[in-house]
Amino acid sequence: MRNTWAICKREFKAFFLTPIGYVVTGLVAVISGLAFSLQFLEYVRISQDPTANAFSSVPDFEEWLLSPFLLFCGTLIMFLSPLITMRLFAEERHRGTIELLLTHPLRDREIIFGKYAAALGMVLVLLLIVLVDLGIVFYFAEVEVAVLVFGLCTVFLMGAAFISMGLFISALTRNQITSGSLTFGASLLLFIVGTLGEDLPETNPAPGDWPQMLRTAAGFLHGVLRRLLLEVRLDAHARDMAQGILQPQDVAYYLLFCAFFLFLTFRALESRHWRS
Amino acid sequence: MRLQRFLAAVAALGLLTALNLLVWRQDFFSLPVLVAVAAAVVASGGWAVAALVDLASRQAAGPRAAGALSAVLSSAIFLCICLVVYALIESWGYSADLTEEGRRTLAPQTVQVLQALTEEVQVKCIFLQIDDELIRIAIRRWTGRNWRR
Structure with a gap:
């Protein structure tokens, strides 16, 4: 635990020894602040004047402003997570310091969890920046605390998922740019793939003149593919959560997503034993 | 190794062609799309077989192939465990409304009415704010056709 903490501290400090930490926090402050101000106005x-804007009464604050804003922040973290994760392992490999780290009396889990915790620390810093905007509103208006806290937890879970994927990709590559680009591409793919699922029809799309067996098989495959595309979308599970609906499967999705990519990172780091 | 690369390239090209044809024809089950998808599937299957053969031939050479195989298998098993855990949790069906007024919960009267239903009902939705995307999805679902403004 002490070693994990030491690595975490070292990595977290490293974010602010390079411009990356300042760039990421600055971008989040500007973009989220701007988005929140525009949406709030x-x-x-x-x-x-709700009736002039096709509303029967004043729209629900949490539903109309808070939840979409929190989802937006989650998406923003998706775009910025490659900047956070790209250097975690890739830079060490590039500089050759990974050998130094791996020859220290450290377990793989201490290295991985230390780096992951440092990246999560950065996500927490970003959440604190977002919280400044929300804090101002909280001071002047009545905001449901449970919904707000759970919404922030949702954004954190989204961030943790993106970070775990980025950590794995960083463990595979030697170049920071490659790592960042791959993480961004994979995140974007997971983000847009759900739209494809929504576009697929719910019923069996196989032509009626096909043999029954072939039709059934096509329908089954189509159903599995559609379900997979809808479930894998990273922001789909956050929609209900950001509105204050607690469903264990949504939380489990993010936790299992993180667990899977951390497992892959373990395997990637372990590969040095059989690669050499 | 060269065959593997060739098959991987054919699979990627097939997938790309299939996606473009899908956008053009707007019908997954049209012949050109199916041919492109079939080519991509066959090429990726060939690539997987070639990769496994290559891995097996290297097995004798050292622990490298065994390590790679073990990593792939353990990852696949872990993924399956994750999917099973997710399916189990999803089947639980628990849901909690954290809003103070219970805005995301159906009123007991509504639940009573819904439980009393014995036959299929038709639901009509009236949207105060018209969203093009919403209409597009709705029309496609109900008529199977695309709608453009």
Whole structure:
């Protein structure tokens, strides 16, 4: 545990020894602040005259502003997570310091969890920045604390998922740019793949003149593919959570997603034993 | 190794062609799309077989292939465990509404009415705010056709 903490501290400090930490926090502060201000002004405009804006009454604050904003922050972290994770292992490999780290009396799990915790620390810093915007509103208006806290947990879980994937990709590559690009591509793919699932019809799309057996097989494959595409989408599970609906499967999805990619990172780091 | 690369390239090309044809024809089960998908599937199957053969031939050479095989197998098993755990949790069906007024929960009266239903009902939704995307999805679901503004 002490070793994990030492690695975590070292990695977390390293974010702010390079421009990466400042760039990421600065970008989140500017973009989330701007998005929140614009959305909040729009909410105020609608609230002043709801009927003129096709609303029967003042729209629900949590549903109309808080949840979409938190989901937006999760998406923003997705775009910025490659910047956080790309250097974790790739830079060590590039500089050759990975050999130094691996020859220390450290277990693989201490290295991986230390680096992962440091990256999660960065996500927490980003959440604190987001919390400043929400804190101002919290001061002036009545916001449901449970929904807000659970919404922030949702964003954190989304961030943890993106970070775990980035950590794995960083453990595979030697170059930071390659690692960052691959992480970004994979995150984006997981993000947009659900749209493809939504576009697929719910019923069996196989032509009616096909033999029954072939039709059934095509229908089964189509059903499995559709379900998989809908479930794998990273923000789909966050939608309900951000609105204050606690469903264990949504939380489990993110936890299992992180567990799977951390497991893959273990395997990637272990590969040095059989690669050499 | 050269055959593996060739098959991988054919699989990627097949997938790319299939996706483009799908966008053009708007029908997954049209012949050109199916041919491209079949080519991609056959090529990826060939690639997998070639990779396994290559791995098996290297087995005698040292622990490298065994290590790779063990990593792939353990990852696949772990993925299966994750999927099973997720399916189990999902089948539990628990849900909690954290809003103070219970805005995301059906009222007991509504639940009573729904439970009393004995036959299929038709639900009509009226949206105050018209969203093009929503209409597009709805029309496609109900008529099977695409809609453009």
